[in-house]
Amino acid sequence: MTDFRHLLAEANWIAGKWSNSGTSRFITVFHKWTQQPLAQIPLATPKQMEEVIVASETAFEEFRQWSAQDRARILHQLADLLEKEEEPFASLICAEAGKPISYARGEVARCLVTLRTAAAETLRFDGEKVPMDFAAGVGKTAFTRRFPKGPIACISPFNFPLNLALHKIAPALATGCSVILKPSPYAPLSSLAFAKLVEQTDLPAGALNVLLCDIPEAEHWIKDERMKVLSFTGSPAIGWMLKAKAGKKPVILELGGNAAVIVDETADLAHTAKRCALGAFLYAGQICISTQRIYVEQSVFKQFQELLVKETRALLSGDPSGEKITNGPLIHQVHLKRISDWVDHAVEQGAKVLAGGSVLDEERNLYAPTLLTQTQPHMEVVREEAFGPVAILEPYEHFSEAITTVNDSKFGLQAGVFTQRIDRMQEAHAKLEVGAVIVNEVPGFRVDSMPYGGVKESGLGREGIRYTMEDYTEPRLLVF
Structure with missing residues (x-):
């Protein structure tokens, strides 16, 4: 892999300066394959949290006055700086998040x-x-302008340590809002490396802050009325808890899922099997919209099962720096144990293992791509978000039955439907209780400009650049 050491920061980015002081506690970030330490980041003190909020407020008062032209210039400059470091950033993401290099x-x-x-x-x-x-408005003209709300509190996850952070940062910079970002302690280095790029621009000090802190400091920051919006991507349990603590501020939550795919008898089965295997096991399934539940029309079930098992067994697992690796390590040993336990529980209750079903390397948190059938709705592998390399495969008799089964979930992020029938595409769009229906593709499909988000336990609001910009601003009406 390309050397990324020049991108490493062992400090927090606060008010336009690097701070390597903090509490007596540190977060050690490990290489997810070698398990060697990459960096140690200090946890911010309550005093530093107050400093960062004040700096964010001050920066906002200056930044909100910038023209759209100047804000766009900064975003283009940051893109150009990142492009020059494209391969080192990819190597850093591979190392700290365990993501396959490709x-x-x-x-x-x-x-x-x-x-x-x-x-x-x-x-x-x-x-x-x-x-x-018309009516009392005859002869009047009216229009709205959108104004930035203020400092944005952002919390990003480990699985897309840079792009999901940028889904919060970029719309803020586009609208003139300042940002305080708390990245995942599992993989904070990519966001801190991005702050090194910001350091090379003329963005006001405090317009972007990136720091790690302990739970009491984080809760204080979330509750603080000076923060005008909370944007969180992560687990449902944490997300809904933070919403309850956030007070009156608007909250955007991008949470979990257990995404489903419906395959009917008109689908291209070979293509669909290939896409489902990749959609389920890419990056060890550590994607909110990984394919977890696969429902196939009974008449083609056996044929599809054979194809999917073949594609699953063909996937390569191991060191994520390998160019052909699909399934790398889980982010932490606690998740390796959880996945192993869930699969074991399912098998004990009657599920059948079609592929995988075992730990490949306990020291490196590597679990085999695992496909199960003959599962029951109450099993964790069906009911909960696996966020690991596990998928279930089950038959259905009628398309409407498959829709009902997909909807029998507390989650509703995205779903995939493989069909050549327009009426079934329309039925899926009308009846599936999800944020998006993806036709002839797995639910893991995402374009960064589209409205992305879920219903039920999967979240609140939508991300996607323009949609987030709307959430970060408020319309103000002028009538004359």
């Missing part, structure tokens, strides 16, 4: 799209003319 490169490429899309949206984002030439 997929890590894809993440950095998406980051460039995220930044440049935000730059483009900056120049066209505004309010609307409001029709008013």
